[in-house]
Amino acid sequence: xxxxxxxxxxxxxxxxxxxxxxxxxxxxxxxxxxxxxxxxxxxxxxxxxxxxxxxxxxxxxxxxxxxxxxxxxxxxxxxxxxxxxxxxxxxxxxxxxxxxxxxxxxxxxxxxxxxxxxxxxxxxxxxxxxxxxxxxxxxxxxxxxxxxxxxxxxxxxxxxxxxxxxxxxxxxxxxxxxxxxxxxxxxxxxxxxxxxxxxxxxxxxxxxxxxxxxxxxxxxxxxxxxxxxxxxxxxxxxxxxxxxxxxxxxxxxxxxxxxxxxxxxxxxxxxxxxxxxxxxxxxxxxxxxxxxxxxxxxxxxxxxxxxxxxxxxxxxxxxxxxxxxxxxxxxxxxxxxxxxxxxx
Ligand code: PHE
Numbered sequence: 001x002x003x004x005x006x007x008x009x010x011x012x013x014x015x016x017x018x019x020x021x022x023x024x025x026x027x028x029x030x031x032x033x034x035x036x037x038x039x040x041x042x043x044x045x046x047x048x049x050x051x052x053x054x055x056x057x058x059x060x061x062x063x064x065x066x067x068x069x070x071x072x073x074x075x076x077x078x079x080x081x082x083x084x085x086x087x088x089x090x091x092x093x094x095x096x097x098x099x100x101x102x103x104x105x106x107x108x109x110x111x112x113x114x115x116x117x118x119x120x121x122x123x124x125x126x127x128x129x130x131x132x133x134x135x136x137x138x139x140x141x142x143x144x145x146x147x148x149x150x151x152x153x154x155x156x157x158x159x160x161x162x163x164x165x166x167x168x169x170x171x172x173x174x175x176x177x178x179x180x181x182x183x184x185x186x187x188x189x190x191x192x193x194x195x196x197x198x199x200x201x202x203x204x205x206x207x208x209x210x211x212x213x214x215x216x217x218x219x220x221x222x223x224x225x226x227x228x229x230x231x232x233x234x235x236x237x238x239x240x241x242x243x244x245x246x247x248x249x250x251x252x253x254x255x256x257x258x259x260x261x262x263x264x265x266x267x268x269x270x271x272x273x274x275x276x277x278x279x280x281x282x283x284x285x286x287x288x289x290x291x292x293x294x295x296x297x298x299x300x301x302x303x304x305x306x307x308x309x310x311x312x313x314x315x316x317x318x319x320x321x322x323x324x325x326x327x328x329x330x331x332x333x334x335x336x337x338x339x340x341x342x343x344x
Pocket of ligand 1: 169170171172212213250253284285286307308309310
């Protein structure tokens with residue numbers, strides 16, 4: 001009997017079912033109503049009284065071992081865990097969680113903010129629904145002046161018969177709010193969404209995103225503007241990126257300029273992106289017009305300053321070569337998941 005039980009124990013220890021059916025067969029064979037254990041207990045009845053003590057213990061231990069083994073295997077099978085024989089390696093790491101990625105415009109915006117933060121600029125924000133004063137009049141757009149047509153505006157409400165409330169066409173409106181509500185010096189950038197009444201196409205959209213900047217203090221000159229923006233471009237596109245300033249016009253700056261950089265795609269040798277000129281325009285800038293300072297309650301005899309503004313879709317386009325603006329707002333995950341960031 002002892003030899004027989006030892007054989008069974010060896011068999012049980014080595015047992016490893018590939019599936020639930022094999023485990024059930026095991027149960028029936030050992031623990032079933034006509035199973036081996038039942039049978040051994042039957043035999044036990046007829047052993048001599050002296051032997052009963054030894055075999056009673058042996059038999060009980062065997063029964064416990066078998067039940068414990070069965071319970072353990074049953075739990076593993078029920079919880080879906082298969083034993084090694086099923087070919088699954090339970091030590092493999094699990095599937096990772098799917099984490100999203102930052103939107104390319106957020107990546108660019110954060111990068112721009114970081115560069116200006118290192119220069120001591122703070123971030124300022126304002127409302128997307130603006131009044132005429134903050135979006136136009138305070139910024140030296142005279143009434144009926146054609147400059148207002150430069151920015152096709154979505155007006156949403158009339159006041160005293162006049163178009164007054166609009167979706168902001170630029171974040172320069174935040175500059176006005178900042179100047180009205182504080183005292184110079186100011187050193188801030190204004191990221192945000194802006195709206196213009198344009199037909200949607202690959203090259204134009206009815207909304208886009210800007211980062212504008214404002215620096216007001218005593219003795220701020222055009223050379224400060226040039227150096228700041230030059231530094232910005234070196235940080236964003238790498239050392240050696242060339243810049244050039246072309247005279248331009250904005251109602252709120254005088255003098256005004258547009259800034260081009262050497263094409264980041266072809267490095268100036270000429271390509272599709274720069275229309276074979278080697279240069280691409282990235283922002284508008286200029287010295288804040290004294291009228292704007294006075295409109296906002298700042299002494300223009302004492303303070304001067306510069307401002308600049310850029311559309312960040314354009315900046316992202318030059319960095320990632322995205323030919324169609326619409327991709328930025330269509331939320332196609334196949335597009336979005338290509339932009340992985342370190343920051344999660
Ligand atoms: N507000 C201008 C625009 O939206 C950009 C700009 C800002 C130009 C500041 C000059 C100075 O086009």
